[in-house]
Amino acid sequence: MSFSRVKDQAVAMRLLSSIIRKERIPSGLLLWGPEGVGKRLAAFEMAKAVNCLDMQGDACDACLSCRKAISGNHPDIKLIVPAGKARMIKVDVVEDMNQTTAFRPFEGRRRIFIIEEADRMNEAAQNHFLKTLEEPASPTLFVLVTSHPRALLPTIRSRCQPVRFGSLRVETVADLLVRQRGVDPVTAEAAAALSQGQMSRALDLVESDRRKMVLEVIDRLGRGEDPLLVGEWFAAYLQKVEAGIAAAVKAGPETDDDDASDGDNRDERRNKEELEAEVAGRMRKERYELVYLFQAWYRDVFVYATTNDVSRVMNRDRIKDLTSVAGTNHAAKLEALDTAWLYLERNLNPGRVFRDLFFALAG
Ligand SMILES: [Zn+2]
Known part of the structure; x- marks a missing residue:
């Protein structure tokens, strides 16, 4: 059973399955909820299930249609993802999608567009999409996936059937980290507890040095180091992170649209603004994640001091430090x-915010 691959989302999976069984497939589904909890996987399983030749309400993973979908060769299952350095879904991509719906599906019951990070459609793209979403000319299902449903126009949201996803259980995340990513169980448990049930966040915690930096700040302040110096050191770290993000964005894949070398200044300026907004957005997220890790630590100190219960603690790989x-x-x-x-x-x-914070955390 294919929907069973999506963990901890029983309500959402039952809903998707019943939509197919009752043959009440809308033209738009909105899969929304936190990042990294299985929405994309669910969208793909839905695409398979809708066109499965052998099963009703799920995918068999064995019929010709399912096998084509799994190998990425199903002509009626299309994946739309943000593109370019600024990672947008642009009007011309939406236009292509609109045009395609004018024709009947090649072989499936329904053509399916999975639109990942649907909130990355700007307003113009969303407006362009609206009419097709409402009345596609051929049997089509648009599966919009997003962690930021409010970034979608109300008119888009109201035309989709919403399917809500929740956080994963800590045990599920820890298990996935160990089995799929080879993370050691102790680290996996702490990362899972800190991830708030989001697999992508847990992975990010394991792979970045964000947590290491936060723990080092706490350690230094605990040893009585001058918060001013710790603040300077931390500001340098933030600068390094920002430079890394800027370089990653700059090195991102190009679209025709990114390349404004045909001399149109307005396009060039718009592209530059989009890139700067992308870097600023990722940096903002980075800073919130850092503050969150500090919060988790001091919350843990408090919880452990009052309950002495490891299972209630997120930084459970650091119990000794929590007390010392x-x-x-x-x-x-x-x-x-x-x-x-x-x-x-x-x-x-931000430099000043963290410096003031470190003064408050010292002592
Ligand atoms: Zn099948």
Whole structure:
């Protein structure tokens, strides 16, 4: 059974399955919920199940249609993903999609477009998509996948049947980290607990040095180092991260549209703005993730001190440190973290926000 591959989303999977069995397939489905919880996988399983030749309400994974889908060769299953350095889904891609729906599916019951990160359609693209979504000329199912449904126009959202996804269980994430990624079980458990049930976030924690940096700050402050110096060191780290993000964005795949070398200044300026917005957006996310890790730590210190229960602690691979560098006055520290979050939301200078935070966390 193919829907069973999607973990911890029983309600969503039952809904998708019943949509097929009752033959009430809408033209648009909106798969929404946190990042990294199986929405993309579910969209693909749905695409298979809709056209499966042998099963009703799920995919058999064995018939010709399923096998073509698995090998990526099903002519009626199309994947739309953000493209270019700024990772957008542009009007011309939507136009292609609209045109394609004018023709009947090649062999399947229905043509399926999976639109990943549908929120990456800008407003023009969304408006262009609206009419086709409402009334596709041939049997078509658009499966929109997003973690930011509010970035979609209300008119798009109201034309789709929503399917909500929740967080994964900590055990599921830990298990996936160990079995699929070869992470050692102790690290996997901590990363899973800190991931808030999001596989992508857990992976990011394991693969980036974000957590290492946060723990080092906590350790240094705990040993009585000058928060000003720690702040400077941390600012340098943030700069390095930003440079890395900027380089990654710049080195991203090009689309025709990115390359504004045909001399149109307006296009060039627009592209530049899009790239800067992409870097700024990723950096903002990075800073929130950092503050979140500090919050998780001081929350753990408090929880462990009061309950002595490891299972309630997220940083469970660091139990010894939780007690030894605990410090005092947790309430004030947690409050300072809330303030830091608020200031970042208000776009205050991040270097200063972290420096002030470190003064509050010291001692
Ligand atoms: Zn099948």
